[in-house]
Amino acid sequence: MTAVPLVPLVLEGDLGPDTVLLTTYIQEGEERLAALPPAPDRTPADRNRAAAVHAAARRARRAFLARHTETVYGLLTDGLTRSVRLPDLVYQAADRFPGLVPTRDQMAAERALVQAHKEGREIDQGLFCGAVLRSPTAGRHLVETMLRPTPRALALLDAFRADGRAELDTVLVTRRGTAAHVEFRNTGRLNAEDERLIGDLDTAVDLALLDDAVTVGVLRGGTVDHPKYQGRRVFSAGIDLTDLRDGRIPFVEFLLGRELGYLHKILRGLLTDPEPGGWTERATSKPWIGAVDTFAIGGGMQLLLVLDHVIAGRNAYVSLPAAEEGIVPGLGNLRLTRHTGARLARQVVLGGRRIAATDPEARLVCDEIVPAHGVDEAVDRAVRTLSAPAVAANRHMLTVAEEPLDLFRAYLAEFAVAQAERAYAPDVLAKVERRWRERERRRAVERSGS
Structure with a gap:
C-alpha cells in the first residue's frame, strides 16, 4: 500500500x-x-x-x-x-x-x-x-x-600559567621557553581525529593563546603504538573512519566544531574582548608552527593549511583523501587552492594525489624539508624566528587579505549542508562499512595466529 x-x-x-x-x-x-x-x-x-x-x-x-x-x-x-x-x-x-x-x-x-x-x-x-x-x-x-575561549580552557588556565603544563586525555601541552608545544597523544589510533581529540585540541589552543608567557605555538604528533609505526611520531591519520562508521563523529560538535573552533582560532586568533572595535583590539593571535615527522592525512593536512611555518621530515608525506573517504575535507577546498593553485588542489582533493616531502610540490605546503633527525632543531629555529615582535601583527594582516571573515562564513554555510548530507550518502556508508569489515577480518587473523 x-x-x-x-x-x-x-x-x-x-x-x-x-x-x-x-x-x-x-x-x-x-x-x-x-x-x-x-x-x-x-x-x-x-x-x-x-x-x-x-x-x-x-x-x-x-x-x-x-x-x-x-x-x-x-x-x-x-x-x-x-x-x-x-x-x-x-x-x-x-x-x-x-x-x-x-x-x-x-x-x-x-x-x-x-x-x-x-x-x-x-x-x-x-x-x-x-x-x-x-x-x-x-x-x-x-x-x-x-572564537571565544571554551569554559574548560578558562578553568585550566591558572594552573597552566603556573605550571606550564596541561595533560589532557589525548593532548599534552607544555610551555618551553616562550613556546607552547601541543603534542597529539591519541597514540592507539595514529593520532586520528576523534571526538576526544577535537575537544582537547580546542582547549589546548585556547591555553596557548591565553597564556601571556607564550609567543608561539607548536603542533606535533606524539609517538604511536601502531605496529607499523611503533615508537615513531605521527602527525595525524585524519578522521577516525571507524568512529564515523560507528556513528561517533557528531556533526555539530566535531565536523562543524573543529572548523569554527581550534582551526579558526589558530588562523584568526582568540576573541578575548567582546566589545566593538578593530580585530587587533579584540583578539589574541599568535604564530603557529607544525612539525610532520611521518605523515599528515586528511584533517592533519587541513591543519597544516592554517599554520605559519610547516616543517616536514624528508620521508614524510601529506594527503587529503576526500575522494576516497567520500566526505568534504573541511575548509581544505578553500585553503588548499590558496597554497597550491587550482590544478594541484584538484589533483589532491578530487584525485587523491599524495604529496611526498621530496616532491617539488611539497614546497607549496611545507616551508622546510629536513632529515628526520633535524626536525627538533628546525622547530627550535622556527620558534626563534617567529617570536619577533612584528610577526603576530603581520600574520593577522595576511589572514585579513587571504581569508576575510565573511569569505570564511559564506564557505562554511555551504559546507554545513554539504558535509551533513555526505556523511549519510550511500557511497560513504558503504566505504566505511567495507573498511570496518576488512579491519575486523585482519584482527581475527591476528588473534588466530597469536
Whole structure:
C-alpha cells in the first residue's frame, strides 16, 4: 500500500503562525516515521517512504528558515546580546521552535546507532547551521561566539600559567621557553581525529593563546603504538573512519566544531574582548608552527593549511583523501587552492594525489624539508624566528587579505549542508562499512595466529 505523500507546507509569513504550522507538519512526518520499522529492518519500500518523509520535512524547514533565520537567531541570543555556542544553539532552537531541528532526545537516540542505521537527523542540524551562517548578521555573531575561549580552557588556565603544563586525555601541552608545544597523544589510533581529540585540541589552543608567557605555538604528533609505526611520531591519520562508521563523529560538535573552533582560532586568533572595535583590539593571535615527522592525512593536512611555518621530515608525506573517504575535507577546498593553485588542489582533493616531502610540490605546503633527525632543531629555529615582535601583527594582516571573515562564513554555510548530507550518502556508508569489515577480518587473523 502506497502512503499518501505529505503535501508541501504553505507558510503565512509571520513567525508565530509559521512556527505552529511547521511544528504540526513535522509532527505528522514523525508519526509516519514511527509507524515504520526501525531503520535496519526496513524494506526498500519502507526506506523510500522514510526518505520521502524526510525530504518533505526538509523542504518545510528550508522554507521556514528562508523567511525567519535572523529573527529566530535574534530571539535565541536576546537580540545578539548573548553568546550561545553552537551545540547549545541548536538545542535551544529545538526547544523554542519545535520541529525546526532535532531535540536532544532524538539526537541521543541517533547517537546509540551506527551511522547506516540512523535517520540522518544531523542533516536537519546542517540545514539550520547553514542558514544561520549564511546570514551576514547572525552568521558573523555565531562565528565570533565560537572564537571565544571554551569554559574548560578558562578553568585550566591558572594552573597552566603556573605550571606550564596541561595533560589532557589525548593532548599534552607544555610551555618551553616562550613556546607552547601541543603534542597529539591519541597514540592507539595514529593520532586520528576523534571526538576526544577535537575537544582537547580546542582547549589546548585556547591555553596557548591565553597564556601571556607564550609567543608561539607548536603542533606535533606524539609517538604511536601502531605496529607499523611503533615508537615513531605521527602527525595525524585524519578522521577516525571507524568512529564515523560507528556513528561517533557528531556533526555539530566535531565536523562543524573543529572548523569554527581550534582551526579558526589558530588562523584568526582568540576573541578575548567582546566589545566593538578593530580585530587587533579584540583578539589574541599568535604564530603557529607544525612539525610532520611521518605523515599528515586528511584533517592533519587541513591543519597544516592554517599554520605559519610547516616543517616536514624528508620521508614524510601529506594527503587529503576526500575522494576516497567520500566526505568534504573541511575548509581544505578553500585553503588548499590558496597554497597550491587550482590544478594541484584538484589533483589532491578530487584525485587523491599524495604529496611526498621530496616532491617539488611539497614546497607549496611545507616551508622546510629536513632529515628526520633535524626536525627538533628546525622547530627550535622556527620558534626563534617567529617570536619577533612584528610577526603576530603581520600574520593577522595576511589572514585579513587571504581569508576575510565573511569569505570564511559564506564557505562554511555551504559546507554545513554539504558535509551533513555526505556523511549519510550511500557511497560513504558503504566505504566505511567495507573498511570496518576488512579491519575486523585482519584482527581475527591476528588473534588466530597469536
